[in-house]
Amino acid sequence: MRIAMIGTGYVGLVSGACFSDFGHEVVCVDRDAGKIARLNQGEVPIFEPGLEALIAKNTSAGRLSFTTELAAAVDGADAVFIAVGTPTRRGDGHADLTYVMAAAAEIGRALTGYAVVVTKSTVPVGTNRKVAAAIREANPAAAFDVASNPEFLREGAAIDDFMHPDRVVVGVETPKARKVMAELYRPLSLREFPMVYTGLESAELIKYAANAFLATKITFINEIAALCEKVGADVKTVARGIGMDGRIGDKFLHAGPGYGGSCFPKDTKALARIGQEHAAPIQIVETVIKVNEEVKRRMIDKIVDLCGGVLRDKTIAVLGVTFKPNTDDMREAPSLTIIPALVGGGAKVRVSDPQGRHEGEALLPGVKWIDNPYQAANDADLVVLLTEWNEFRGLDLAKLARKMATPQMADLRNIYDPAEVRAAGFTAYVGVGR
Structure with a gap:
């Protein structure tokens, strides 16, 4: 089948690559010409294990391509996926549907034959009906159905989640749309992964x-x-x-x-x-x-207490800044609350993260980036474990302690056993809930 994937962010790029690996012909669309140029050169703009190889495999096979031309991608497509961002709207906390509705209108103008317009973006209840209205307004003669197909992809394990899902949720209202969606996901249903067919509102709310x-x-x-x-x-x-x-x-x-x-x-x-x-x-x-915001502030208090109540002129090594391991995503990461508080308190903060520097440099001013965790901890008064990357799970604790001016650890992910840390030469250890 032919698929147009509107949006080459995390969801669109992973979904497009995986659908193409199913054997479908997929065209991914984005307005960012620079991004499309990089993708066409084989450069993947996000870090996700296995994604670069999957994209290379399917572009080479001719099943996956990238363009800025939405109309060309939509022309002749059996399914058009909307996979654009829905950030929190300033002021009221609601999802901002600006990009979704703009995509819907543009899709409506581009439709030349029947297609199922599938909302992959996470959207509030009732959005798919608004998408249908926007398409009809843009093109009253358009032949289409809408479907809701929320994603359940964990960053760092997205490809496996797509290929081996707990369930696939599909909200549809017509037999024709259901048939198209069933064909798109046929490789998964053949392997008996659960397919949950429901109405539009239920699918939206499930996510x-x-x-x-x-x-x-x-x-x-x-x-x-x-x-x-x-x-x-x-x-x-x-x-x-x-x-x-x-x-x-x-x-x-x-x-x-x-x-x-x-x-x-x-x-x-x-x-x-x-x-x-x-x-x-x-x-x-x-x-x-x-409570989630209060938890972040409690972490700051733990660090301040280890520093004797005074952050000024303390050297602190922070290991990990992304919100979770195996991703370069910094969005709403606890580090964005914790580290600025340390810097603001006068601490000298060194940061080490396998993938976080690309985004983190702009988001965390006033810190020093160091690739090696042992170098980051050199002459430090405290080491803070903030993201549980595998690289930080197997540290030589004795070596780490020897490098520090004051061997103290704030293990905010409970990676290590407190007794093991103290036996390695650390004079103080603080975890979470221990």
Whole structure:
């Protein structure tokens, strides 16, 4: 089948490459001519394990291409995916649909035959009907159906998530649209991955509800971690104990500096706003948003306490700034709250991250970037583990301690055993909920 993928951000690029690997002919569209030029030269603008090789394989096979010409890509397409950004709108916390609606109108003007217009972007309930209205307004004679097909891709594991999904959610209203969507995902249904067909509103809400629930699990265990510190319990043991309950599960029960990234912050805010607008406030989600910000501030307090209450002139090595490992994404990362507070307090901050420097240099002024974690810790008063990259899971702790002026560790991801850290020569160790 022929697919036009509008938007070459994280979702569009990964989805387009994976669909082309299914054997479909995919054209990815973006207005950024420079970005398209780089993609056509084989340069991938985001870091995602395996993506560069997948794009190279399918462009070489002639199944995947990139263009700035939306009309040419849409002409003759069986499905047109909208995969543009829906950032949080300033002022009210709602999802900004500017890019979605602009794409819908442009698609409407470009349609020459029947196509299913599929919203892949994360959008509030009712958006797909607005997309349909925008297409009809732009082209009253257009033959099309709309579908909602939310993505559930984890950054750092997106290709595997697309190829081996827990489920594929498809919101459709006509047999014709369902048939097109079924054909697009045929390689997955043949391998018996679950396909959930539902209405438009349910599909839209599934995405928000899923992310909000996961964000709630993270925030819940962070609140339990704070209680553990007060009563002398270990949050890792508590999380393991409750995670063994099949009704709860062990995923997303890792205490840390709070959630970040491209999805959880904006989707929780959008869902809270949707509830308020429909007079059905989701108070749990509203509290999750509030507590997540408090968690980040608690992390700052831990660091200040290790510095004896004074940050000025302290040398602090921060290992990891991306919101999670295996990505270069800095959006809403805890580091963007924690590190500026350290710099603002007068600390000399050195940063080491395998992929974070490209975005981080502009977002974190006043820090010194060092590639090697041991060099970052040289003569430091404190090392802070902020992102659990594999490179930071296997550090030579004794070597790290020897390099530091004052061997102290704030392990904000609970990577290391406290006794192991102290045995390696560290004089102080602080984790989360321990």
